[in-house]
Amino acid sequence: MAQLSDIVNETVRAEIEEFLDRPEEIERNIELFSRASPAMQDIAAALIEGDNITVDRLTVQALADGVEAIEIMDDGLIAGMGIVGIKFREGFVFVPEVLVSARAMKAGMAHIEPILAASGVEPIGTVIMGTVQGDLHDIGKNLCIMMLRGGGFTAIDLGVNTSPDEFLEAVRENDAHLIGMSALLTTTMPNMARTVEHFKDAGLRDQVRFMVGGAPVTPEFGEEVGADGYGKDALACVELAKKLAAELRT
Amino acid sequence: MGEQFKRLSGEWMTPRRRFLSALYGGRVDKVPAMTLSSVITLEAMEIADAYFPEAHLDAEQMARLAATAHEDLGLDTVMPVFHSQLEADALDAATWWGTVDNWPATSAHVLHDPEDFSIPSDYLKRPSFEAVLGAIRLLRKRYPEVAIVGKVYGPWSVGFHLVGIENFLMGTITEPDAIRRYLEVLLPASMMSAHAQFEAGADAVMWADHANRELVSPQTYRDFLLEMHQQVTEEMGGPSILHCCGETTDRIDYFAEAGWDCFHFESQVDPHVAKEITGGRMSLMGNINNPTTLFSGTYDDCYQACMNVLEAGVDGVAPEGSVPLGTKMEVLQALADSARDYSNAHRPDGRLVVHDPPPSPSDENGEA
Secondary structure, eight states: OOOGGGOOOHHHHHHHHHHOOOHHHHHHHHHHHHHSOHHHHHHHHHHHTTOHHHHHHHHHHHHHTTOOHHHIIIIIIIHHHHHHHHHHHTTSSOHHHHHHHHHHHHHHHHHHHHHHHHTTOOOSOEEEEEEBTTOOOOHHHHHHHHHHHHTTOEEEEOOSSBOHHHHHHHHHHHTOOEEEEEOOOTTTTHHHHHHHHHHHHTTOGGGOEEEEEOTTOOHHHHHHTTOSEEOSSHHHHHHHHHHHHHHHHO | OOOOSOOOTTOOSOHHHHHHHHHTTOOBSSOOBOOSSOOOOHHHHHHHTOOTTGGGGOHHHHHHHHHHHHHTTOOSEEOOOOSSOHHHHHTTOEEEOOBTTBOOEEEEOOOSOGGGOOOOTTGGGSHHHHHHHHHHHHHHHHOTTSEEEEEEEOHHHHHHHHHOHHHHHHHHHHOHHHHHHHHHHHHHHHHHHHHHHHHHTOSEEEEEOOOOTTTSOHHHHIIIIIHHHHHHHHHSOSOEEEEOOSOOGGGHHHHHHHTOSEEEEOTTSOHHHHHHHHTTSSEEEEEEOIIIIIISSOHHHHHHHHHHHHHTTOSEEEESSOOOTTOOHHHHHHHHHHHHHHHHHHOSSSSBOOOOOOOOHHHHTTOO
């Protein structure tokens, strides 16, 4: 069994020691980082610190050194973002810190994504993501999209103020079966229900799974509007998407 | 508009007096039930024959619509600033004014450098202000005894509109001096808005700066806003109410330190805990959950939620924020009903005072 001391990077070690509390998460991260190369640990550490310039440089360097793109994504970028996600969930960091780390992840992914696309790696599924009609807030949705892409999904971003019909059209165009709806305002949350209803009217409700999220949204509200799942944050969104994608496959 | 307010048995304060007394933590004949954010619904639009989005830019429609809060819901306040675009639109942010069943929002951000910002010379004459200030004047004239609450977006929230929320929040880490400069240059625009609303006849102004836990740490509020809010509460020129969405328990102490007269708070905050933290330094109003209780719930759900909040000792019940437009007015009626019933069942206590109605002017003739 791997030990914390097996992790070379001091920042990563300190982050696990200081901010992770749940035994299964500590174990999983020690396992993950201890088998990651020092270069991947460095990428993760820079990402946790929100240093986009270093992440960009180290990603380019790693690719030049022959490291596989998928390894950089999994062991460097996603692993680092995983720690940030836990810190966010536990209230150690807030949206600004997550945004800065997300910017660093984007810097790395800019080099990784074209390589993965060219190599024909099949996505787990396609998710249609949008902020519901009347709502122009997109931070949470954007974070979810980034994590979904990092998690192996193709995420189609419909942006903000997305009408029920735009969700429907995007599902048809992309042959997608997962939909993520976000709302920040209590005034716009009811538009989640309207979107679900629109799919019922179109006879497509049974072929898709709806995920909902956003600051004022609760699991109970999700159930009320007829969604299939609620994600509290971007990490939960990816887990939920994986679960629903697996359900759809069976 | 002949009857200014509906006096019920055991009530001797006007809604305006009741609201202002409660705002300052004083004695009341009845705990006020209020709108501090919007309680406009599709039903209210039918009743007032005034509809979104036209009502956002038309003083008469805005006033009629705002009045439904008192006329049809029996609330002690009216609040005509339904949307969040008042200052941002007048500062040249591109505004999408929404539809009958959707709220306005900023559709494009315009500011990239705080040094590029200036307040237009006709700022208070721009359409969003003409409508709001005109509506406040109309309401003051038509409802002299009903409290009018104005609403201002502070520099933090106007910054979200003008700079973009993502850029603004990220800047608190990557360029904190630039964010402080944005706040500094935007503050006068918010202060002008507050002063103009008081001058038009508002009894109190709610100041919204969304520095809630879902976005930033309490330290961010302390470092970027506390001192500025202290200045605001000193210079605002009238009763001040802070609105901050979401979970704010960990920063309520800072809000009290800033000197706000009242905090309009959301249902994520336990009212008992909020009372304990504030310790009477500012009053507490709001706390009735929008999505579950008001939008999806029943009259009874709302009534019970209000009773729970009143039992916790808040100074007035109100929805936690602007209610969804599809909310049923029947459910919103429970706000005033619960405040009345609670007060009848609890008088007299420390804050609820039984008092004879004031003498009518005819009784005073010849009296010393």
